[in-house]
Amino acid sequence: MASRALAITVILLFGWIGLSPASAASESEFYAALFRKETATVEDAVRLLARLGGYDGPERIESELRFLAESGVKFRKDVAVIRNSRLTTGNLAHMMIDALRLKGGVMARVFPGSQRYAVRQAVYLGLLPSDRSPDDVVSGKDLLGFVSKLAQTMAKQVARNE
Secondary structure (H helix, E strand, O other), X not given: OHHHHHHHHHXXXXXXXXXXXXXXXXXXXXXXXXXXXXXXXXXXXXXXXXXXXXXXXXXXXXXXXXXHHHOOOOOOHHHOOOOOOEOEHHHHHHHHHHHOOOOOOHHHHHOOOOHHHHHHHHHHOOOOOOOOOOOOEOOHHHHHHHHHHHHHHHHHHHHHHO
């Protein structure tokens, strides 16, 4: 478990270091465009994790999901179907906590499909502010902040387990 968490942390924290100058420009454009988005989509969340993990293939969700699965990050099966859906706080929290298999509280284990309890877990982990509800729409800026905090949380968990 610790090695899997370490691999995911490396993906989240250090994936962008190996970029060539040409790909760094396109990466910068990607992050700048995402930062400006008023409403992020499920596909944006998948693409962000894949790019941070070092994926440099075509912008196709199937390829990105396959890359992430090979890295140990597995999303629910219908994520490709809902890729164009606007990203809500509940969907983001549920998707990321489930994909990275982060431990949830008792209620999250009793109701594993509940976005409400996923948001509570994300608040508890410090990934979201406490005033967020599951139906709040996530902007690109919010998505980048969430993933940044997620990387910090994963790094702390790895350090604690060593």
